[in-house]
Amino acid sequence: MAIVQLPKIKHVRAFTVRGGGADYHDQGAGHWIDDHIATPMSRYPEYRQSRQSFGINVLGTLVVEIEAEDGTIGFAVTTGGEPAAFIVEKHLARFLEGRSPTEYEKIWDQMYFSTQYYGRKGLVVNAISGVDLALWDLLGKLRQEPVYHLLGGAVRDELQFYATGARPDIAKELGFIGGKMPLHHGPAEGLEGFHKNIAELAEMRERVGPDFWLMWDCWMALDLDYATRLAIAAHEHGLKWIEEAISPDDYWGYQQLKRNVPKGMLVTTGEHEATRWGFRMLLEMECCDIIQPDVGWCGGVTELLKISALADAAGKMVVPHGSSVYSYHFVITRHNSPFAEFLMMHPGPTEVVPMFHPQLIGEPVPENGRLKASALDAPGFGVELNREIAMHRPYTH
């Protein structure tokens, strides 16, 4: 029997889009996600009230489209905007055009090693991730299969979610298994800020009762001493995990934090980590209990499979950061990813809205905190690009 030959890749294009979506920090005024959240920049009072004030949303969304010779288009969205569009058009596209979409391993390898002299993490790996995800979307569309089938198939019938947002009490009513809150005050706000943090947690615990998961997202804002004291004080209010407490570069600090937190409390991190080598460091140094790669930032699905295998062998969970459908298609295929994150992008956040709204059409959302595997049953990642939003192509090749 003859082997099916897929059409070759004809063209790669990169666009930028503003206003939410994959750059979920790019929201309008009054959104919970920009309301006095502790960050590494909170030591400067002028950048404390709003993360947009220091430029958290400067990049915007990157859209990558990969068109095959038969006209089929795979696409993906991630954070990266114009500089990532430059990298895709002027550097990465050459490793795809004229090649078969089945060659994703070689393509990833060439994208990573050709950019290693200026890449390795951050923006360049976001761009590589965007291309990789668009390639998996194309592969699924050409084979008429959802990506989760290509990754080995579902290991359970449905996904269950915790919600990230300022209102875990509402998340509980909406059926989520837990709520992860932003930490509002960092070390520069002294003891007063510390006590306010603990009071917020205590009040939320009152509202949600003893069994609902409550977690804190510290967005790299703390130092080891503060994070340790916070974890100890939070223990009596049943904090399930402390997330991204310190700088992602401080592997030694995470190693110590994991030893310092009260027994039973989990340490999580990794949304700003990338590639198998970065996650190997977190795992081998025993920095955390759960790794949280963002599928659009860690190297894409091709790299996530390697990261996940390392974590599995180390007995650790992989619960991707955000990532919408790119996470859903992965999490449903892995035993060591027992639940998923849902980022509440409603400004309140009092309602469930699609995480990457308004960029994707057909983006599934949890109902009662759950999503059936069958909701992912469409070719590729199962979504289409909303072509009514304003897209800009700053570079061509």
Ligand SMILES: C[C@H](O)[C@H](O)CC(=O)C(=O)O
């Ligand atoms: C709420 C956090 O500060 C951040 O915006 C999102 C995040 O880190 C997460 O979902 O995890």
Ligand SMILES: [Mg+2]
């Ligand atoms: Mg986080």
